[in-house]
Amino acid sequence: xxxxxxxxxxxxxxxxxxxxxxxxxxKTVWLEIGVLSGVEHEAMLFSYDVVVKGSIAxxxxxxxxxxxxxxxxxxxxxEVEITGxxxxxxxxxxxxxxxxxxxELRIKELEVE
Amino acid sequence: MCTxxxxxxxxxxxxxxxxxxxHEHPHEHAHPHSHExxxxxxxxxxxxxxxxxxxxxxxxxxSQSRMVQIEQDILGKNNAYANAxxxxxxxxxxxxxxxxxxxxxGKTTLLTKSLTDLQDELLLxxxxxxxxxxxxxxRIRETGVKALQINTGKGCHLDAHMxxxxxxxxxxxxxxxxxxxxxxxxxxxxxxxxxxxxxxxxLSVTEGEDKPLKYPDMFFAADLMILNKIDLxxxxxxxxxxxxxxxxxxxxxxxxxxxxxxxxxGMDTWYQWVKATHQLAMIGYQPKLEEVSKAKAA
Numbered sequence: 001x002x003x004x005x006x007x008x009x010x011x012x013x014x015x016x017x018x019x020x021x022x023x024x025x026x027k028t029v030w031l032e033i034g035v036l037s038g039v040e041h042e043a044m045l046f047s048y049d050v051v052v053k054g055s056i057a058x059x060x061x062x063x064x065x066x067x068x069x070x071x072x073x074x075x076x077x078x079e080v081e082i083t084g085x086x087x088x089x090x091x092x093x094x095x096x097x098x099x100x101x102x103x104e105l106r107i108k109e110l111e112v113e
Numbered sequence: 114m115c116t117x118x119x120x121x122x123x124x125x126x127x128x129x130x131x132x133x134x135x136h137e138h139p140h141e142h143a144h145p146h147s148h149e150x151x152x153x154x155x156x157x158x159x160x161x162x163x164x165x166x167x168x169x170x171x172x173x174x175x176s177q178s179r180m181v182q183i184e185q186d187i188l189g190k191n192n193a194y195a196n197a198x199x200x201x202x203x204x205x206x207x208x209x210x211x212x213x214x215x216x217x218x219g220k221t222t223l224l225t226k227s228l229t230d231l232q233d234e235l236l237l238x239x240x241x242x243x244x245x246x247x248x249x250x251x252r253i254r255e256t257g258v259k260a261l262q263i264n265t266g267k268g269c270h271l272d273a274h275m276x277x278x279x280x281x282x283x284x285x286x287x288x289x290x291x292x293x294x295x296x297x298x299x300x301x302x303x304x305x306x307x308x309x310x311x312x313x314x315x316l317s318v319t320e321g322e323d324k325p326l327k328y329p330d331m332f333f334a335a336d337l338m339i340l341n342k343i344d345l346x347x348x349x350x351x352x353x354x355x356x357x358x359x360x361x362x363x364x365x366x367x368x369x370x371x372x373x374x375x376x377x378x379g380m381d382t383w384y385q386w387v388k389a390t391h392q393l394a395m396i397g398y399q400p401k402l403e404e405v406s407k408a409k410a411a
Contacts, residue, residue, distance in 0.1 A: 009191070013183065038303065086362045113178045
């Protein structure tokens with residue numbers, strides 16, 4: 001979808017924390033991306049290299065940690081794991097689900113020098 | 114963050130504002146660099162400590178790398194702008210609605226019809242988002258309602274920063290309703306909060322009834338779905354019940370209204386929703402003291 005602008009968002013965060021924390025170079029970036037966030041990993045990796053060219057993160061590695069999505073099933077009265085929106089509960093097939101996580105888009109950690 | 118998809122920040126233009134970020138300023142400062150001015154950090158030989166290594170093992174001298182935990186949201190900056198917009202709207206008692214749909218769903222027609230019918234009862238203004246042209250803002254202004262065009266250039270969505278910048282030239286009145294017509298796209302605008310009170314997804318019956326399943330993020334993010342062009346149902350193979358079931362499957366609490374902006378059918382229900390939502394948004398709104406005293410003096 002909009003991986004290019006997300007990567008620009010990542011770079012802004014990197015540049016801001018470089019100023020705050022006083023590092024000059026970013027070597028690896030770990031992103032946590034929920035399965036419901038609508039982000040294509042391949043597109044993210046591709047855009048990342050383009051966006052960071054010439055910046056403090058030039059040549060750095062992007063590692064994506066995929067986070068599962070959880071939902072509360074009203075029928076089972078239980079927390080279940082789902083893989084997409086509009087999908088039924090894996091155990092009772094009900095659609096009455098309250099999605100509780102899975103849309104994360106977070107920079108978790110950096111390796112810097 | 115001018116989050117513009119497909120890069121090049123300078124593509125966004127807001128009508129009446131020269132808001133192109135020109136990043137190619139010629140740098141003509143000639144600072145003579147005398148190296149005596151710089152402070153050098155001389156490390157004493159016994160304390161070369163390069164901090165924590167990537168494996169969280171503290172091995173001084175082995176690597177200059179260190180780990181930094183930042184736990185920051187990628188959309189954090191957009192969300193901060195969105196929250197600023199939201200407090201601005203709350204302070205001024207403005208109900209902001211973000212209209213999203215695919216291109217060609219009849220969004221602008223629905224909007225012009227709504228503005229014509231509602232402008233005697235409510236104070237209205239419009240932000241129009243399109244990649245290019247001010248055609249839609251012109252169409253809106255023909256109704257007599259004030260409108261501002263934002264061209265996103267290569268961008269596929271409006272972001273909260275652009276909307277914040279639009280506030281000054283547009284200056285929506287206190288206690289008004291602000292319609293934000295997003296770029297026609299059912300994917301990207303879902304992720305970008307503009308500070309609106311509600312997202313309203315418009316789907317026309319000339320599209321597929323399974324769109325809520327194909328683009329679940331948008332229908333999940335929307336509080337209201339408007340099914341438009343229902344006057345064309347007799348000529349189409351569109352299963353309206355199925356469409357509503359799909360939408361509720363993705364978002365059990367979504368409200369659905371069926372309308373035809375051309376014939377006017379169902380439009381009253383939509384107006385009632387706008388008016389009721391506007392009243393709800395007004396709860397807790399207090400005009401600023403100076404405005405109250407101004408009103409008293411007048």
